[in-house]
Amino acid sequence: MMEEEKKKVVEGRETMPLLTPFKMGNFNLSHRIVLAPLTRTRSYNFVAQSHAALYYSQRTTKGGFLIGEASGVSDTAQGYPNTPGIWTREQVEAWKPIVEAVHEKGGIFFCQLWHAGRVSNYDYQPGGQPPISSTKKALQKEGSSTKYPPPRPLTTDEIPNVVNHFKMAAKNAIEAVIGFDGVEIHGANGYLLDQFLKNKVNDRDDEYGNSLENRCRFPLEVVKAVANEIGADKVGVRLSPFADYCDCRDSNPQALAIYMAQSLSQLGILYCHVIEPRMQTMFEKCDNNVSLIPMRKAFNGTFIVAGGYDRNEGNNVVGSGGADLVAYGRLFLANPDLPKRFELDAHLNKVDKSTFYTSDPVVGYTDYPFL
C-alpha cells in the first residue's frame, strides 16, 4: 500500500464510526458494516451450491458479520425458485463448505431462517397444496407477473408444528457439521411471521389473531423455541414493522415495533435487525420522519438497521447512537470489498438490478470487481 493510501486508512479509522470495533454478545466484530441477507436464487433444487462459498468469502473480512440469504425451514417454506433450504440432510451438508469458507477468513456467519407463507404457490408446495398463512386472503402483488393462490390458514393446533420446523432448522444450522455462528429469524418483508404480526393480513379469531399480543404470539413462540434450542446469544430477529411489502401492513406499526422490541428484549436475544421506515417499497427511499429510536430504546441487545444506507448515513447513524451496526444490501452485493472501499472512500461499483433474481453461478454474483 502506498504511503498516501496508508495515511488515508489510518485517518479513516480514526474518524469513521462504521470502522470501529463492536462487541456483539460473544462476538468481537472488527467493524459495523454487515452483509444484509440477500436471496440469490442460485441454489438449484433448494440445495446451497459450492459457488456460494466464493460469493460469501468474497464479502468476508476478519471480524466482519455476514447474514446469509433466506433459507427455507421446511418443505412448505419455499416460494421462489432455487432458494436454499436447511431442512434435509443433503441441504445441511451442502452448507458446510460455504460456512467453512467464511470461517477460514475470520468472518462471523448467521443463517437467515425463512418461511414464505402465502408468498408462494402450488408449484412449491408438497402435493400441490395451497401455501400456508395466517389468513385465507391471497396476496395481490401489484406489477408482479407471479400469481399467488389463496393460502390455507394454519389451524391453531398446527402452529406448534411450524414452530418446531424453525427450531429444527436452527439446530441444523449450528450443529457441528455446518457450524453457522447463529441464526437470524426472518420476521420481515411480508413472509409468514410478518403475516401473523400485521393486522392487514392476520384476520384470525383464535389466540394468534386480533389483539397485538395475540398477533405477536406465534413469531415470539418461534423465537423462544429457537433460543431454547441453540441459546438466545446466537439468535437475531429481522423485522419490518413499518413496511408494507407483499401487501403486509399494520394499522399501528409503532405499537407493533415497540411491543416486539420489548418482548425480544425479555427473551434476551442477541440482536434486533430492523428495516428503516423510509423503505416503503423494498428498494426505494421515501421521505418520512418516522424514527427507529423508540424501538432501539425498547431493545437491550445489539440494534442493526438496514435500508438505503450509504457511507455517510451509516457513519451518522452509528456515530449518533441510532444503531450499533448497519446492514448493507445492494451496495455490498455490488462491492464485495465494501468495508475497504468505505475505508478509502473509494468509488463504488453500480449494482446491476437485472441480475438480482437470476440463476447464473457467476453473473451478477461473483463477478463484481474488487478495487
Ligand SMILES: Cc1cc2nc3c(=O)[nH]c(=O)nc-3n(C[C@H](O)[C@H](O)[C@H](O)COP(=O)(O)O)c2cc1C
Ligand atoms: C436481490 C435481493 C435479495 C434480497 N433477499 C433478502 C432476503 O433473503 N432476506 C431479507 O431479509 N431481505 C432480503 N433483501 C432485502 C435486503 O436485505 C435489504 O433490506 C434491502 O436491499 C434494502 O437495503 P439496501 O438499501 O442496503 O439494499 C433482498 C434484497 C435484494 C436486493
